Amino acid sequence: MVNCCGLVSEKNVPVPLKSISVQLHVRDHVASVHSSLQYVNEEDRPLEAMFVFPLPADAAICHFSAKIGEQEIVAEVQDKESARDQYDDAVSSGQQAFLLEESDESSDVFRLSVGCLSPGQNASITIVYVIELSIQVDHALRFCLPAVLNPRYTPAASAASVPEVSSACVIPYTLSLSVDVRSSDRISRLESSCPLDPLEFLDAQHTHAMVNLSAGHRFDKDVELLLYYENTHRSTAVVEAGAAAAQSGSLMGDPALMISLYPEFPAEVMSSLASQREFVFLVDRSGSMSWKMHHGKGAQKRIESARDTLLLLLKSLPMGCYFNIYGFGSCFECFFPQSVVYSEVTMEEALRRVKSMSADMGGTEILQPLKHIYSQPCYPDHPRQLFVFTDGEVWNTKEVLDLVKSQTFSHRCFSFGIGEGASTALVTGMAREGSGHAQFITGTDRMQPKVMQSLRFALQPAVDDISVDWTVPEGVMVDMLSPPISALFQGQRALIYAQIKGQSSGETEGAVTVKYRLKDQPVTNQLQFTLKPKEDTGLTIHRLAARSVIRSLELQEQAGRASGVENIRSRIVELSVQAGVSSVHTAFISVNKDSKQTVKGPLLQRRVPTGLMFGGSAAYGAPMPINCIVFGAPMNMCGMAAPGALGSARRARPPAYSSAQFKRSKQPTVEPEPRMDPLLRLVSLQKAAGCWELNAALADVFGKTEDEVTNHRPAQVDGSVWATVLALIWLRAYKLDQRVEWQFVAMKAASWVRSQKPDGLSQCVCEGNMLLGSQVTEDALGI
Structure with a gap:
């Protein structure tokens, strides 16, 4: 374990990152985040630093700049390979350079390279990104500033490509956060997992408010903000004017439209929830599930909370359904060889097994159990509903999401991220590709209410034949930028981005109509909107729309044939450069070509840690074996790969499983538990x-x-x-x-x-x- 945090020199000098300042601007349901990172080179030689840090998976980075002394250099988006070449050339020639790029393995991890800081020199790095705010079970809008990048389980085949991140018990930099909220709706309150100064309203209507994070926050956990409006579940439309300098007819040059829809299902349809379902619960049992849910008094372990939640789920299932429960880590087990009919006997057997579940299965290998689940035939007229619980971070995220997407017509996936630092790319991605819903349980959140909301969604009938129609004045066209809507749930938001082309001679009103079938009954929801652009939105809607298109193209690229991949890649790079937002194929590059003094001498390369939760890699030693048996097969061993510093150790990949094989761990000794709620x-x-x-x-x-x-x-x-x-x-x-x-x-x-x-x-x-x-x-x- 690394004892000294940050850019560790030969003399154990602390990291040069000194402070992080964040300004959050919320406009209705979207947010713009301005982060400034202050560096100083305290070495007596030139320094090249590497800072690996998390961002929400759905964030669109749209600005990157560096200020060295009094001189500021603004980065531009370029093709990633070209940007890397330019950065290497600049550093090798002694020029100051900065490179910001998305990780190849996961869309919620970014890597910042800070090149050629002279001894004693200060540098201020500014990163701006925009993001949609998710809606919680209590109707709050949630924003999370990730501080924690959990150790990610890495299959042995890909371990060499994983950036190394050191764990830290004391973060040697400070954080300040200011929040400005403007809304078309009245603001009720703002809550946080971290101490805040009092909320200050800046107008009589309570539609504009400000608040600051209280001083002294250690940034050892995610900063979660929950924003409550009086009418959160009201459909809205926002039109944003295009950029004056952009070409008319382009995405950035034309007005952009964001529709927030909350479909209302007929009461007669919702009065009887469907019981004919197959429910499969996939529960993370890796070593980190033994960690506490939060640092407060009386906090449950994550695995304990999962057990309580499974109890509630099993008691809530309707008669006539099928169900099964899987646990996974370095290997996996399932309670029954295949899903069984829900009855008193099968429920009691499952509950007996749930009581003995422990965080005893090592690493986080989610791909193999998913393959096994999908290999099981579905029951006729019992649509499969997959519930996935994990606190884990995996470096084969895209491979997992590709698998979920390939099974999108056979199931719906509801995912739950447990604890600080759960991968947003994995959790939100699985729900998105599986036409389900994602939830995050952090801080003092209770898991049960969020899971039961998702159970309500899972019991809702599936929506079919979804179509979106536009009614606009003559001379105006609407080009929908969002991918086709694949899932709708009562009370849950659906976002639509569109580009408005052409001009109207006089009329300024439009409408969007969403039609679908629900239990063979046609349903229509309509929203009226004005075509007049909203003032002072800072191109936030355009950038989120561009991000939506880029993500869709990236998914097409992953699933495409070799002949069409190059064209898709070119479109991604073109749109990313045009909109100035990040993608998997581009990077932000800035080079200080005007520096009068060339940096001389050998470069020191250092890595800056992000904050890991207490007890990170130090809580685990070398991989330890656990006994597993295969039904109808000889006893086998599978390795327990415990979380640790990224890339610090190879972990043995568990054996491949055929559709007829699964593992079951021996029943551990159950310790006496405190009196149940x-x-x-x-x-x-x-x-x-x-x-x-x-x-x-x-x-x-x-x-x-x-x-x-x-x-x-x-x-x-x-x-x-x-x-x-x-x-x-x-x-x-x-x-x-x-x-x-x-x-x-x-x-x-x-x-x-x-x-x-x-x-x-x-x-x-x-x-x-x-x-x-x-x-x-x-x-x-x-x-």
Whole structure:
């Protein structure tokens, strides 16, 4: 382990990165981020530094400049190979140069090369990127400034190409962050995982506000901001004027349009969620899942939170579905040879296995279990819903996403990033390519509400035959830039980018109509908008639109044939240079050609670490074996490749698995666990059909004795009906704030009660309220 952080010299001198200053400008649902990094060369010789750092996968870098002394040089976007050649030539000739490029392995990691800093010289690096803000389960808009680049599991075949990043326990640079929010809607509040100064409103309508990160933040974790508007789920349209200097007819020269749509599904369709599904849960069991969810008091381990979430999921599944659970690390296991029908027997068997799940499977090899899952035949009329839980970072992200994309017509993928530093490229990419939805669980977030929101999406019927039509004045055309919409969910945003061509003689109004079929029923949603451009948007919409087109072209390139790949690559480079945004084939390059003093002497090459979470690579030693058995095959060994410094060690690739093979680890000794949360205790007692039994364990959840509960039961009411009604009353009376978590448990319970057609329900509810000290109405219980 590296003890001294940063650019470590022969004399253990700290890194020359001294501070990071970030200005965040939010405009409705998008953000522009200005980051300035202050360097100083404290060596007595010229220095070339390497800084590997994370950015959100969907970010579009649109500016890069360097200020050395009083002289500022602004970088330009060039073809990556050309930029690398120019950088090498400049450095070898003693000129100051800077190179910013996206990692070849993952779109959320960038590498900054700082070339030829003279002894004692200061340099200020400015990076600007734009990004869409994601929407959370509580309707908040989320922005995350990544500080943590977790150790990424690297298959042995690609280990040599991975940039090395040292772990650090103390980050030797400071962070300042200021946030400016302007919205067409009223701002309710702004929250953060880190301490903030008080929010300051700058107008009477509360549509403009500012806030700063409190001083002293150590930047040892991601900075997460949650922004709440009064009407977050309102469809909107923003038209942005083109760049004056750009050619008319080009993407940057014409006005750009961003549509934020929130489809409203008919109530009669949403009243009955589909039960005929196959649910496959793929859970990361690598060593880092033993880390805490956050640094606060009472934090659960990630694997513990995953176990609680699986309990809730298993109890929430509808009767008539199929399910299976996989755990993965350096190898993988599945609970059943193939997905099984959901019943009391299979649910209890799965719960028994869930209780013994540990973070004991080494590295993060997600590709092999995915291949095994996709090799399993789907059940007719039971569309597959894949839930993926991981805290991991992998360096074969693009290979994983290609696999998910290849199976897009056979399943939907819902992904969850757990803990600080989970790969946005992996998590959002899997959901995007799998027509699903991505969630991130960071800080003190509870995993359960976010997962249950995704379960609600998974139970929604799939939307088919999605089409987008435009109604605009004569003389105007709309060229849609976004890829075709592949998934729509009730209450979830869908973004559309478009280019407006031509001019209208007088009319300024347009409309977009989204049509689709839902359970064979045609549905139409329409949004009116004005063609008049919005002022002072700084080309943010254009750059995000360009990024959307570039990403689509990159996916086409990966899937394309050799004959067409070169043309696609040329289009990517052309658009990237035109829009001034990053891509996999371009880089930002700046060379100070006007420097009067040529740098002489040998260059020192150093690497700057990003902040890793405490207990990074130091928590693990050499790879250790765990025993795995193959059903119907001799015992085998698979290596546990623990997280560590990137590229610091080769890890053995586990053997390839055929569709008929999977691994199951021996049952570990289960340590005594702390007393379960009352809600989870109640849920754990529910039967697969939805009812509860009248017993002492249930009474204990209510804080009563079994005799107290039994004596209040109306004579004509069955014990299970009485127990189930009590459970529903208790949930409504005392856990209403966690309704998102127990909504499907309650739906199953109410449906079961109705199926029993019991007498005396009104008296049952009345007696239940008296016993539990509540006032819940019969109508509220849905029985």
